[in-house]
Amino acid sequence: MKTTLEGIVSYAKQYGFIFQGSEIYGGLANTWDYGPLGVELKNNIKKAWWDAFVKTNKYNVGLDSSIFLNPETWVASGHVSGFQDPLMDCKSCKTRHRADKLIEAFSNGTVDADGWDKQKMYQYIVDNQIKCPKCGEVNYTEIREFNLMFKTAQGVVEDSKNIIYLRPETAQGIFLNFKNVQRTARKKVPFGIGQIGKSFRNEITPGNFIFRVREFEQMELEFFCKPGTEMEWFGYWKTYCADFLKSLGLSSDHIKLYNHPEEKLSFYSNATTDILYQYPWGFDELWGIASRTNYDLKSHMDHSGESLEYLDPETNEKYIPYVVEPSLGVERLFLALLTESLDEEVLGENDTRTILRIHKKLAPVSIAVLPLMKKYHTEKSEEIFALLSKHFNVQYDDAGNIGKRYRRQDAIGTPYCITIDEETLTLGTVTVRDRDTMSQIKLPVNELKTYFENQFE
Ligand code: ATP
Numbered sequence: 001m002k003t004t005l006e007g008i009v010s011y012a013k014q015y016g017f018i019f020q021g022s023e024i025y026g027g028l029a030n031t032w033d034y035g036p037l038g039v040e041l042k043n044n045i046k047k048a049w050w051d052a053f054v055k056t057n058k059y060n061v062g063l064d065s066s067i068f069l070n071p072e073t074w075v076a077s078g079h080v081s082g083f084q085d086p087l088m089d090c091k092s093c094k095t096r097h098r099a100d101k102l103i104e105a106f107s108n109g110t111v112d113a114d115g116w117d118k119q120k121m122y123q124y125i126v127d128n129q130i131k132c133p134k135c136g137e138v139n140y141t142e143i144r145e146f147n148l149m150f151k152t153a154q155g156v157v158e159d160s161k162n163i164i165y166l167r168p169e170t171a172q173g174i175f176l177n178f179k180n181v182q183r184t185a186r187k188k189v190p191f192g193i194g195q196i197g198k199s200f201r202n203e204i205t206p207g208n209f210i211f212r213v214r215e216f217e218q219m220e221l222e223f224f225c226k227p228g229t230e231m232e233w234f235g236y237w238k239t240y241c242a243d244f245l246k247s248l249g250l251s252s253d254h255i256k257l258y259n260h261p262e263e264k265l266s267f268y269s270n271a272t273t274d275i276l277y278q279y280p281w282g283f284d285e286l287w288g289i290a291s292r293t294n295y296d297l298k299s300h301m302d303h304s305g306e307s308l309e310y311l312d313p314e315t316n317e318k319y320i321p322y323v324v325e326p327s328l329g330v331e332r333l334f335l336a337l338l339t340e341s342l343d344e345e346v347l348g349e350n351d352t353r354t355i356l357r358i359h360k361k362l363a364p365v366s367i368a369v370l371p372l373m374k375k376y377h378t379e380k381s382e383e384i385f386a387l388l389s390k391h392f393n394v395q396y397d398d399a400g401n402i403g404k405r406y407r408r409q410d411a412i413g414t415p416y417c418i419t420i421d422e423e424t425l426t427l428g429t430v431t432v433r434d435r436d437t438m439s440q441i442k443l444p445v446n447e448l449k450t451y452f453e454n455q456f457e
Contacts, residue, residue, distance in 0.1 A: 003342050005280040008335070009209050011342060011354075015412050017041065017364075018210065030206040030213055037412055038334075040364035040393060042217075045333055046196050048361060049219045052244050053194045060192040060221065061185045065173025067198060068154070068164050073172050076303035077296060078268075079149060083168060086118055087146040087204050088125075093135035098204045099125065099143050106130045109282075115264050118143040148201045150214075166200035171325060173197075174222045175296045178308055178321075182224075189310050189321050190233065192223035196330070208281060210331040217330035224310075224321035227294065233324045234271050234291045241275060241287055241326050248333075249359040250340050254278040258285075268295030277336040286336055287328045294320040337362065341413065356413030357436065360456060365414040366392040367452060370405050372421040374398045381420040384430070384445060392452060410435055416452070 012018040017038040021031025034042055054062045074080045086099040099121040100113040106128060113121050122143050124130075129138050150166040153159075167173065174181075174193045181193050196219045206212045225233045238257065245255060260272040275287040297308045297320050309318050341358040360366070369385045371377035378398065385396045395414070397405050402419060409417050419431040429442045432451070443451055 003280055003339055005209060008280065008338050008342060012038070012209075012338065017338075030203075031215065032210055032213065037364040041337070041358075041362060042330060042334060044362045044364070045330055045337070046217075046219065048248060049244075049328070050194070050196065052240075052247075053192075053219070053221050057192070059190060059223070060194050061181060061187065063174055063177055063181060063193050063195045064197065065170070065177055065195060067167050067200075069167060069172060069176065071164055072303055073176060073300070074149065074165055076299040077172050077175075078299070079165075079168060080147070083149060084145040084147045085204050086121055086143045088122075088143045089141045090132040090135060090137060091139045091141060092137040093132060095132065095134045096204050097132070097140075101205060102130050102133075105133070112264070118145070146202075146204060148203065150200045150202050167198075168201045169199050169327070170195045170197045170218050170220045171222055171296070171327065174220070175300055175308075178224070178297060179306070182310070188313065190223065190225040190229070192221050194219070194221045196220075208279070208284075210335050211279065211284065213331060218327055219330060220325065220327045222296075223324045223326075225324065226312075227319055227322045230291050230293070230322040230324055231271065234273075234289070237324050237326050238273055238275075238289055241289060241328075245275065245277075245286075245333075245336075248337065248362060249357075250277065250336060254336075254340065255286075256283050258283075266290070268292055277332075277339075279335065279339055286332050287326060289324070289326045292323045292325055294322050296323060297321060353407055354411040355435065356411060358413040360415045363413045363415050364393070365395040365409070365412060366416070366456060367394045368405070368409045368414050368417045369394055369396050370402060370417055370419050371398050372402060372419055376422070377420045377424065380424050384418065384420060384448070387445075388448060388452070391449060392456065406433060406438075416455070418448070 015037055016035035019033045019035055020027045021033050022028040050062070054060050087096060088099050089096055103111055103113040103121060103124055125140065131138055149168050151163055152166065153162045154164045155162050174195055181187065196217060198215060199218050200215050203212055203214055206214055223233060223237060242255060246252060254277055256276045258274045258276050265272055269290050269292055271291040273289045274285045275289065276283040277286040301308045301320065308320060310321050311318050337358060341356045343355050343357055344352050345355050346352050367388055369381055369388070371381035381396070385394055388394045406417055415435045417433040419433065421431065424430050424445065429444050431440050432443050433440045
């Protein structure tokens with residue numbers, strides 16, 4: 001089934017994955033709140049990333065640095081002077097647009113204006129009479145550079161000395177702690193530091209649901225290696241990342257690698273590849289993987305005056321490590337997973353079911369406990385709920401007929417349903433139903449824990 005973006009948005013709302021932010025006040029544009037199922041899915045995504053990139057990866061360790069960093073950080077990183085997008089306003093309808101995106105959309109992606117100067121973009125838009133997507137007029141202001149960092153003031157006095165920024169990426173907190181982590185974790189290069197946390201960007205044109213938002217979470221790895229070995233590691237992490245996505249059930253047909261052409265690379269990067277996913281509107285960036293040379297550590301060294309060099313204990317060589325950075329947005333993976341998994345399955349002539357074929361480990365609810373008849377089976381069902389909920393994410397549902405309850409669990413992607421009936425009371429067995437095949441087996445209650453441990457291994 002081809003899933004549309006509108007279909008995903010309404011599904012996410014209907015089942016309590018994602019709600020419009022501040023809804024009772026009429027909403028706050030492009031903010032989203034994650035409901036009971038959304039928060040579970042998000043947590044499972046983050047856990048899967050952390051397990052793969054930190055916990056089970058022998059090279060890497062974790063970090064949780066603060067959102068507010070010394071403002072000098074953003075001068076050194078280049079964000080104060082360079083983290084900007086070309087913005088233009090439509091004078092007729094007062095909407096704001098990113099000039100490069102207008103060109104990209106107009107040319108159906110065949111013209112990439114990234115790296116063009118303001119004049120060239122403006123001329124292209126005028127020459128091609130590119131219409132405002134909102135009102136259809138061609139009546140724009142000049143292009144201005146717009147810095148994407150959110151500013152705020154620290155402390156009680158608002159003056160320019162107290163200005164601090166909400167971080168636009170988690171990476172810089174890792175660079176600032178490079179020495180602390182290397183020393184205390186007794187790490188030798190090559191090694192990596194992974195971090196998950198909120199980032200903020202004042203995007204000019206947010207949209208496509210949770211794909212481009214102003215407040216989002218990133219899962220970033222900064223991998224430090226010896227200069228000259230970075231291309232080898234770049235290849236290693238590209239494969240590692242693509243394999244990770246496939247292990248979560250994204251089909252390789254829906255994943256594409258886009259290598260940035262050399263002339264389009266950021267000045268500090270010697271190779272960048274985006275992993276694109278086929279979202280409902282087409283292939284778009286899911287994961288950015290960049291070889292960033294020693295740019296960040298070197299800039300922080302120059303600005304702070306602190307040495308961030310590494311002394312190789314075996315060769316006694318001193319150098320500033322090179323960095324490979326795979327950077328992934330939680331929301332973009334969330335949306336990719338919904339796109340991939342949401343399906344409407346035809347079961348019979350007039351029978352369909354909504355099913356979220358999500359990877360078992362990511363499913364917001366792992367097991368549903370369903371008493372067949374509330375009146376007779378509640379006590380035993382509550383016992384089973386208490387037993388399993390210590391180990392798994394279990395939902396208890398006794399409302400409505402059993403068929404409807406199965407369908408609801410299919411729709412939210414619950415891999416297993418347990419039904420408690422008369423046989424449970426007399427023989428001590430329950431029915432376990434599989435989401436994908438709908439097949440049912442009988443199991444003794446005392447074997448449930450081991451059975452599910454094996455299923456979710
Ligand atoms: P784009 O070109 O889509 O704006 P980017 O190249 O600026 O993205 P990076 O700076 O490489 O993105 O950020 C790394 C990752 O963080 C992205 O691949 C994406 O998964 C996520 N990300 C970046 N910006 C946003 C956003 N506004 N909303 C949600 N996720 C984002």
